[in-house]
Amino acid sequence: MHSIGCITKSDSLLGAGFRELVVQPLDFTQHVTPMVRQAYDCIHPRDAVARANRAQELLDRIGQLEDERRARLGPEASILVDSPLMVRLLLIVNESYRQLPDARADLFDKAIEALLRVDYGREEEDRHELATDWEDFREMAQHLAIHMHQQGRDQGREIDERALAAALREKAEFQPYIKAFIGHARQRGSVVEERDGTYRFIHLAFQEFLVARYLAEVPGRDSRQAMLDCLTDHLEDPWWREPILLLAGYLAKNAAGAARRLLGELAATGTTANARFSAAELAGAATLEWQKSGEALRTRCAQRILTLMGDAEALRDSRPPVRARAGDTLGRLGDPRFDPRRWHLPADDLLGFVRIPADPQFKIGTRSRDKKQVSQVVGYDVSDDEINDLATPTPAFYCARYPVTVAQFRAYCEAAEVRPGNANALRDADNRPVRYVDWREALAYCEWLNQALASEFLAGNEIARLVGGGSWRVALPSELEWEKAARGGLSDTVYSWGDVRDPNRANYDDAKIGDTSAVGCFPANGFGLHDMIGNVWEWTCSRYQAYPYRPGDGRESPNPSNEEWLVVRGGSWSNHRDLARGAYRGGVLPGARGLGLGFRVVLRSAPVSSAPSSVTPDSVL
Structure with missing residues (x-):
């Protein structure tokens, strides 16, 4: 039995003393699984192996159908196998064809045929009619399906009897069967069922399939x-x-x-x-x-x-x-865009690296004179931690066009024979940015990529030549390099595209995606770099220290302790626009992992190093 709840309905058509039973959807573990196993106990009473195997095959396929439905329609999608009738239909199809069809359209086609041919009639005349006229009923059902679906999501799930009959009378060939069609719906003997004078398909999936069949056939x-x-x-x-x-x-x-x-x-x-x-x-x-x-x-x-x-x-x-x-x-x-033969790096001559020109006048952060304006735009007082008025020259370097993707990180894990610290790092789509990666894992990826690029496999490639010569190294960007790249050639703007917020330019909370997105779904900045802002926070190699930013002041020295805060930049899909901008500085510990924390790499001509120092900012993850 599946779960039901009871409520008193004083204005029921049956009178105040009657209760209305609200049938809840079946739970896969509590209801569907024992129903399927019990059915196969009856089908194969003397063959324990056969009944166990056949039951598990069907349960696995039902689970796959539900997973695919959520993947197509989102995690809040209604379940497909939600009633004993749906379980029975899948059992009939599974036994009639020895397995459920792989294609959903084929599955629904066979399920509807099985449903319409089932003997629900009480009289001999009813049984004969269902056995011979089921194809006519299917044509009527698909005509009704397209009529209802065209009413839209709010009005297209139910129809009253008068409107149903009127819709079917549009076709002269249906008129002799309308009364029987409605009668079978009342007996729960059709793909359509009646509830308190209104009619609906027993599952939205059948309505959707019959709409498709109508479009194909008519x-x-x-x-x-x-x-x-x-x-x-x-x-x-x-x-x-x-x-x-x-x-x-x-x-x-x-x-x-x-x-x-x-x-x-x-x-x-x-x-x-x-x-x-x-x-x-x-x-x-x-x-x-x-x-x-x-x-x-x-x-x-x-x-x-x-x-x-x-x-x-x-x-x-x-x-x-x-x-x-x-x-x-x-x-x-x-x-x-990505080449699986080259560790899923971008399929261009520079392997996705973009040259960022030197800038002797670059100033990191927000100017003192602009603090009030920026605060008004983002809606809060910006921290003094991002205020800086001194120029910090940036040499030329290369920056990756995209953050490191899931496919790229998987290529590293497989080649280096390592497991990610969090298995979720490899569960997103291949072309989304990798996340759940801590700082040391990001460094390990950089070291592996240096070795991969220096191999003979890429002989003749310009980037491989730079790395192979030993004078250029793949690394995490410094905070200075990151902001220079993120601004895309602009200076002193609130956002990397200007001073006006625009959720169409970056994946932060106003974009309404609610998760990471494939790299490159948003416009590139002036340097041709994507997703510098939003999507995932990006690790840098810089300790979180106060400005002014001076090369050689110790903030980029290697091997920070586990208690030293490191700078992350760019904001993520879940953050408000006040964090998703070029000058905002976030800080986290090296061992942090998060559903909004990833990284990208740069290629620089010499490492940056000096003595360590630290400060404790607010965590942003």
């Missing part, structure tokens, strides 16, 4: 433009995400060539920047779900997303969460 399999026209107004609407993905899956099962052509055209459609990103991401996600989509189509979808991410106008006019979703899909498709 316009005709070769009418790609008709399908795209139906989808144009819905590309940005999460309510339509599943129907679009299921449409591709249904076509892939029944007409692979048509599916490939549709997805190729979908990837390139859209009239606004948001719609273009959404369409490209949907096409990529559908291609990933379809195991036989082919490398050519995956490459085409990846290249489309990458083209949009390189388009300044598209970045400016699209919303950050839309770009972040596209960035994750790009990572799953295989991000062509």
Whole structure:
């Protein structure tokens, strides 16, 4: 039995003395697992091995379906297997076909067929009607599904009986069956069920699939433009995400060539920047779900997303969460910006390093004269710790275009045969910045990369030549180098792009992503560097000391103690805009790890070193 709760409903149609039972969704461990195991106890009563194996196979597939659903729709998505009826349907499909289909569209198609052919009728006449007319019922159900879904998320889940009948009367061929269709819904014998005079699909997933099937079948399999026209107004609407993905899956099962052509055209459609990103991401996600989509189509979808991410106008006019979703899909498709043969470093001649010119007049921090203005912009009094009026010349150096990614850090772990200190460091998408890495792990990555770049594997590469010669070293940036790179050639501005906050320029809390994002989802600064602000805090090699900043004053000396604070810069996805700016200084201990703490590397011509010193600032993680 699954859990129910009871409440008294004084205005119930059945009278004040009756109770309404509110059925709660099944819990996988408490309810689904024992139901499946009990079913296979009955199916294989004399074969303990068979019943255990078959039960576990089905439970594993159900778990996979739920994980995939959360990955597509977010962690708050409703569960798919939420009732005994859904468990029964999956059991029927699993036994009829010896396993659940890998493709969701195929699974839902078979489940709906099983549901409509189940004998729910009480009279012989009912049983005969269900056995012979289930295909007519499916056509009616999909017509009803598209009618309801077009009402939108707020109005599209339920329909009253009068509106339901009116929708079905739109098709003359349905009219002889409307009464029977409604009758079966009342008996819970259809994909539609009745509750207190209103009707809904027994699960939203069935409504979504039938919308997809309608789009595929009614316009005709070769009418790609008709399908795209139906989808144009819905590309940005999460309510339509599943129907679009299921449409591709249904076509892939029944007409692979048509599916490939549709997805190729979908990837390139859209009239606004948001719609273009959404369409490209949907096409990529559908291609990933379809195991036989082919490398050519995956490459085409990846290249489309990458083209949009390189388009300044598209970045400016699209919303950050839309770009972040596209960035994750790009990572799953295989991000062509990075070369897996070269430890997932950027696939360009300089391996992602960008030359930062020398600046004899550079001043780190915020000027005394600007403190009041900056405080007004960010909404609080900025700390004296960031006030500085003295110039600190910066020599030329190279800075990595992106923070170190998950794929790059994994390449290090595998090559060096080390485990990350926190397993979560490798669980994000490959093209997101690595996080949960402490200061010494970041240093170890730098040392390994020096050895990798100096190997004969990269003979002839300019960056490898600099490192191999011994005069240039990969390292964590000093605080001075970090801020010089982050400002992108600007000086004395509140943010690295100017004096006006702009959540479309960096992944901080106002961007509404709620997590890290694939590197490069936001515009580059004036030097061509991405994500210097937001996404993750970045380790530096500098101790947290007061300004003025003087080279050789001990703040960059190696081997700090575990109690000495080190500077982190840039803010993260979870921080307010007052922290996500070039001059803000954060401080943490070397052993800190966090869900918003990562790093990037620089290439400099000589190490910076001197005697140690320390100060205790506020922690920002």
